[in-house]
Amino acid sequence: MTRTLTPHDVDAVPEPTRLATGERGGLPGVRSAADAPPSPDELRDDQVDGLELSARLAKTWGTDKGLIGALSTVDHKIIGRRYIVTAIIFLFLGGLSAVAMRLQLAQPENELIGPDLYNQLFTMHGTTMMFLFGVPIGEAFAVYLVPLMVGTRNIAFPRLNAFSYYVYLFGGAMIWVAFMLNIGPDVGWFAYVPLSGPEFSPGKRADFWAQMITFTEVAGIAVAISVIVTVFKLRAPGMTLDRIPLFVWAELVNSFVIVFALPAVVTASAMLILDRLVGTHFFNPAEGGDALLYQHLFWFFGHPEVYIIFLPATGWVSAIVVTFARRQAFGYIALVLSLIATGFLSFGLWVHHMFTAGLPQLGASFFTASSMLIAIPNGIQIFCWIATLWDGRPIFRTPLLFIIGFFFIFVAGGLSGIMLASVPLDSQVHDTFFVVAHFHYVLIGGNVFPLLAAVYYWFPKFTGRMMSERIGIWHFGLAFIGFNVAFFPMHITGLMGMPRRVYTYLPEMGWGNLNLISTIGAVIFFASFVLFLYNLASSARRGPMAGPNPWDAGTLEWAAASPPLPQNFDRIPVVTNREPLWANRDSLPVVTGLSVDNREQIVSTITHGRADLRESTPEPSIWPFIAAVATAILFIGSMFTPWAVVWGSLPLAVALIGWFWPKMSTEDER
Amino acid sequence: MKHLPLILLSAILLSACEREDREYRSNPVTAETEEKIALVPLSAGPSGPTEHRSGLGKEYEENAYHIAQGKKFYVWFNCNGCHANGGGGSGPPLMDDRWFYGGQIENIVQTIREGRPNGMPSFRGKIPDDQIWQIAAYVRSMGRNVPKAAAPGRNDDMHSGPAEQRRPPGEVIDGGQVPPAAQMPQ
Amino acid sequence: MRRISSILLLLCLPLAGCQGWQSALDVHGPAASSLARMFWIFVAVLATVWVLTMAALLLSLRRRRAADADPLVTDPGTERRMTITISAAIGLTLVIVVSLTGLSYAAQKVLFAHKDGTLTLLITGHQWWWQVTYEDPQPNRVFTTANEIHIPVGEPVLIKLESSDVIHSFWIPNLTGKMDAITGRQNQIQIQADRPGIYRGQCAEFCGLQHAHMGLLVVAESKEDFERWRNHQISSAIPPSDAEHQRGMEIFLSKPCIMCHQIRGTDAGGKTAPDLTHVGSRRYIAAGTLETTRGNIAAWIVDPHGIKPGVDMPTIQLEPNEVQPLASYLEGLK
């Protein structure tokens, strides 16, 4: 065998000129403070080494103790951990509401749950899974892992990142508290007007839904921008575009999709809440509005949303397949290009959610074609992963098992999606349990199974301990069986004419047995999650210790300690290969010269990843938390009076000024 | 101090859920609510007529669902035939603060149920009691005499002025009094 | 084992899906049958794709690499072979996708092509029942009914769909796919039944509390039966034939019923609830929820919210001895 690799040779570290730009900070002819030589009093990491370096950096980058310290932290790992835990709590809440619904549907004319509660339950289930779990979980992993994987010490805009977490938390808490108070939204997770409009949804229920959208979208866009800039500007020297880990590529494309898709749903929910609260007529046909406008806006976001949920999962799959196949990814370029293609195509499919709305036929068939076309980039990804496994030496640990489960389920879901892309077929199965089955195959197969794999895979990095393999196998078995038993029969129930979102059905419809099977499956599936919870809890305390790199993986996060120290890396690594740890098994090439006493990071160039600046990144601050509280007050207040937008913006402005007001840092003292 | 959040939460709980509760099946099927409301403020003797209000009215006029139902029935039962959208026509306006027969919800229920001179028919036996309460709650919302958070928004209909929730909170001259402007000169 | 079980489940699909009162695969109309045929073509093609992909996946799990191989080292020959295989697979995917799109488009053109028919219905979705108006050039032959439509066999029937409140979706799976009834718009769909029968449909777009109980029946019958039915529906309600019915009618007319319901030929003229002129001739009441029997009618009148919580039909004050005549009268409105 011969070594055929990336553009550059593996072993040789490129010349420093190829790793750094060497350009001045100020413009030509300007004596800029940017180019002032660093203060000689400031300790730099070429002056200390070893444990002392680690300890000093940990102090510089650490988070203060106590509540204020915890709320002020800007450490991407702490925020990321909170994000992940919160999203998984919402996953469990969504799961519980699903089990409640399944119990109600277990037999015809069951009287366990009435229509009002049932409608709130399925709305909460969908809303939670899509907005409070699906979108945030991908971003949460990005917040934790992307800075580690690109070899930097913190995410770009760490305060914005902290702010986004609190906004997300408040939004999620708000809607669940509303649900507990019997003010939960009851209009479905896409809240079609006029049902969700002022006339047919009295009270505050739909307002809570619409404001929850605003909360999560503000949070989502903020994180997406942090991730984009982290990937663009904070990559370790030498990490050219073609050496970016596939996971990071997936999160990057995902962030772009978020930035361009989320404004559509914010527009839709803003129009909805304006209709409801100040009497605008966007969706009132009697005054020139149109109910379908809402559907267009919502699905212009709603379909990319599916890919916002799926794209990070492709990143997890790529990372895990490569590690456990013991082979670098086959078709790296093809994988990256299909990610980008998926991102673009996802904006051209939205009408296939509206095939039964009576739109012009020719337009509809255009969307059939584009919807089916997305099978191509997804097919390329699937085939490349299979090829990687084919030429590898698969090691069957729990993460890989879940990935295999992902293949089985996701491919089936993707194929049934092709049926839904066809206008005529969709006219039969649209809004039935067939669709319910389809999107659970796609979403659980395409997101939850990879997520579980990812948790098993990165748990040692997050906590320093391994998860139990024995329980993991049981977890996988139960989850796989439970899932299929729960959701496969739904294809048939749907074809037998059962519409979705019905709280009960007549005995003579003949759907009873299939529904009972689904319910049994749902209970098994939920049991597997209880097992998962137990595994998490017991492994976090008693699991065997994991070293920095328990799986012998190749990407940079495994060069950091498990769990990583606040500074991530004692020195910023220099990247010479797509899988740096596989290419540098004896010693890691690094950059020195960064401050030990101040939070300095390397800023690099976008394409070639050449080190350009050593910029300082923000210190911890309580202001993002205060700003998030002010934002929550503004958003919640505006559901009750439009004037909250005015008076609520004052505390927000104060918080933002506090946030951006420079502190007395050494930089300012000079 | 430790229990403060809990107390706060239960306080919110108590205040919020009533407003959003959806009680479909009205109380005892046959019951007509036991309100004793004077039809007119006149009575023999020095004191006014005794009244008894059960407090049921609050349940209706602070509940968004009931008011919304009332809004629907207001149209279905053709109230707007005489009262228009509250501005009045052949019947008196309902969105101002002038009430010939009292502007509390109990008075309005009484008016709908018993009818009034000069054209207001009695709907006893024509409209079930709980729907009368719902309509009365809606009538109360026309002059914004209900909590803002429970008042209805605009309808998917032609625009006929700001929706009930966007009107300024109104004041009602209490039970069965004739406003000064409508009194006979002494 | 798991694979076998899921394949077994897949095999169950045809068995289970083909029967059923409201099944999309139990076809009784030309549209539904071509849809079902297309569905099976898709299933066959896509299931094959799935099986092939899974076979490739399972084969790929064999360990081909030496235990101590460097994960960065790849063999150019293998790379080339895998590239060719994947390109072929992608090419095949493209072919499949293009042909399925073509098939879909062709079917769409045929299915949704306008066919000439004589009968036009206006169906209005309400929360939570269907109002049906049979249109006719002669105004005196226009009539309104609810939740049950009759159509002549073998004839395309044009249905105009409107909504009086929120979005509903009209769907008779045995006959054809669904179409939404959207506030402020009018959509059209054609249905046609090939043989006589009773087909059930149900609202398919979530429309609020009682979305689950918003069914309707399509009764397909011979042209003669249909005309007989139509002429009967046009006529006013049959007057009460005996004392009990007479008393039932009196109760009906003295109660809140008349505020919303209409019985043509009596003083009851409400327009906001289903027309009851021939309610006894309909197979179901409460929008496909209860079979029309005297007992069910009584149950529905006495406690509508026990059957459809949240429905606009109120609970009314009735004396115990009023229920029987009322139910009996309504049942008699054939």
Added chain:
Amino acid sequence: MTAGSSHPRPSETPLSHRIVLNARHMPSYSYGHRSPIWWGTLSFAAAEGMGFVMVVGAYFYLVFINGNWPLSAPPPDLLWSSLFTVLMLASIWPNQMAKRDGEREDLSRSRRDLVIMSLIGLALLGIRVLELGTLHVRWDQNAYGSILWLLLGLHTLHLATDLGDTIVLTVLMFTRHGHGKRFSDVGDNAFYWYFVVASWPPIYVIIYWFPRWW
């Protein structure tokens, strides 16, 4: 170590370091696309621009749904809005100066430019208030009024946000923080102002001229 059994070389200790580059003398900040903040601003502008695109899309959707436009209202007056447009376009010049003087790290000129920009922003906000009085339609009158107010409100929101940002930065430049990296912030603030300016002409044409042509 459970993972050890099936894995070739799990590592338990951190790798040793091999120094290949020294960053000690790299600049501590820079301007334009070399600075992360610039990319952050660009991304926000992209997201918000998408918001504008959505609302504009909704505007034309409603136009085509209705056929007649602007429904039953007369088109809005041109006076204040045109004045607003002229001032907005004129602000490009001082804005460009602020950017240039910031890049030159010239404190006194930057201060002057920022004060000018703050005043222009305030004037624009004032004109906007007057402009709102000449629309001849309320947001709750019909769908045309609704979308018109939404579009204008969205732009006003951006105007107000950037004005607040400019004022804070101006104050900052008059404190002891007015040096070093702040100059880069001046450039980024100017960059965001370009976005606010650039988003206006299309909206102006759509709101004020399109109804006259339709």
